[in-house]
Amino acid sequence: MLRVLVTRPEPGASRTARQLRETGFQPILLPLTETVALPVDAGVVPDAAVAVAITSANAVRHAPEExxxxxxxLPCxxxxxxxxxxxxxxxxxxxxxxxxxxxxLADSIAAALSDKAIVYLCGRVRFQGFEQRLKTAGVGVHAVETYDTLQVGYSDETIVALLSSQPVDAxxxxSAKAAAAMQVLAxxxxxxGLFERTRFFVLSTRIAAALDDTANERIRIAAQPDEEALLALLRSAS
Known part of the structure; x- marks a missing residue:
């Protein structure tokens, strides 16, 4: 049974672990990041906004009810x-x-809402390409940061105990932040010794770029930047 390290934060980590068990893998949970809510004033929303864009479920989960x-x-x-x-x-x-x-998504919004303003619910740490693409197309983007992503630290002893001193298969x-943390940890x-033969399964080329070049031959990139494609890649490679 392949041992798979799940590095995403909760609540997604436990959901991923269940899917892995159901398909014959042995998941090991080691969240390398955590998300925390940021204070947000509902009054920051501009009156001219005609729609809302969301690229992360965390942006909604951490948004205040107000x-x-x-x-x-508004259309979301x-x-x-x-x-x-x-x-x-x-x-x-x-x-x-x-x-x-x-x-x-940016292209779709740009085609429909050029010269209009939208609210973008997002995290403090995020890929800037989405906003840049919209702004280039003439869409006014008002970013509202509802959460931050923080790195989680572990001692060597904690990780060795968690892994039972056994190598990790995958x-x-x-995220790029988790990939960078993984590189330092390994x-x-x-x-x-626990990661010498480990294969890294990532959502995108941007995340892969955060890993050490020496691990290139062990990096696999999902066909689409979503978990369904990532897990399908894992199954096909096992």
Whole structure:
């Protein structure tokens, strides 16, 4: 049974672990990041905004109720299935679901809302390409940061105990921040032996770029930047 390290934060980590067990893998939870809510004033929403964009379910989960109430009647453009589900659960009345690709979502919004203003619910740590693509197309983007992503630290002893001193077969990486943390962790002298043959399964080329070049032959990139594609890649490679 392949041992798979799940590095994403909760609540997603436990959900991923269940899927892995159901398909014959042995998941090991080691969140390398955590998300925390940021204070947000609902009054920051501009009156001219005609829609809402969301590229992360965390942006909705951490948004205060007052902010959601202010935005709920606006059309909500979600990057993919999970984000759309989170938006509907939070109270958005009209949610469109994208393919899971942020740049494709930006293109779709730009085609419909050029010269208009939108609210972008997002994290403090994020890929800037989505906003830049919209702004280039003439869409006014008002970013509202609802959460921050922080790195989680572990001692060598904690990780060795968690892994039972046994090597890891595969690591799932969902963000560039987690990939960078994973790289540092795998280089520690006390832990190097546990990751010498590990394969890294990542959501995108941007995340892969955060890993050491020496691990290139062990990096696998999902066909689409979503978990379904990532887990399919893991299954096909096992």
């Amino acid at each position: 902010l959601i109430a202010t935005l709920a009647a 453009h979600a990057v993919g299935k999970r984000t759309a589900e989170a938006a509907r659960k939070a109270g958005f009345l009209s949610v469109s679901e994208g393919s899971g690709d942020a740049e494709a 690591v799932l990486l969902y 280089r520690r002298p006390a832990l190097q």
